[in-house]
């Protein structure tokens with residue numbers, strides 16, 4: 001008994017008390033910030049997924065793999081912050097534009113100038129989502145050709161540290177018990193029909209969440225003939241969660257933002 005208490009005392013608090021303000025380690029790459037500094041000869045093919053637009057300079061987080069190559073090659077132009085609040089219901093919000101004049105040092109810049117934060121447009125959230133699902137949301141996860149990275153992070157979102165179920169958000173085994181679907185992976189041809197069947201089995205009203213770059217745009221598989229994105233074209237997406245893979249705090253904050261009152 002005493003030994004167990006000693007272990008518990010030694011371990012301290014396992015859960016993250018506040019998922020909205022928690023710090024993540026420096027190695028994490030979250031929302032990038034782009035300076036207005038002009039760079040010459042930026043190689044067009046530097047970005048493996050074509051997430052960078054040069055005219056005007058912007059980064060599409062729906063396509064970005066967060067490899068960090070652009071910030072390594074052009075540190076005066078792009079910096080990745082540790083901001084994990086990347087979830088939005090507006091696809092265009094994922095286009096990060098030039099927003100600061102300069103970077104003062106490795107991670108600091110004039111925060112007051114940074115206008116590139118990503119938010120949920122609450123006016124666009126369907127009324128029934130907020131009304132019915134805040135307090136209890138059951139989700140069915142479909143790995144549509146995923147590589148297990150996003151799937152692992154979604155799994156981690158319910159571990160003792162992140163503990164998403166404290167907010168009433170849980171994954172369920174059957175779409176008939178679910179309020180929505182969380183899609184990971186670029187949606188391969190052989191998963192396209194299965195995804196549609198799963199979605200159809202979920203009772204109305206239902207939500208669609210795209211978790212990770214592959215799900216949002218196809219990622220590095222976007223041009224592959226082996227993917228079938230018809231599902232995305234045919235349905236309204238309620239929440240985009242960038243990341244490669246998506247971080248548990250991105251996932252949790254994104255859903256809480258979607259369910260929060262007006």
Ligand code: SF4
Pocket residue numbers: 046047048049050051052059063064065066067068069070071
């Ligand atoms: S970090 Fe994103 S935008 Fe930059 S090179 Fe990699 S994929 Fe492209």
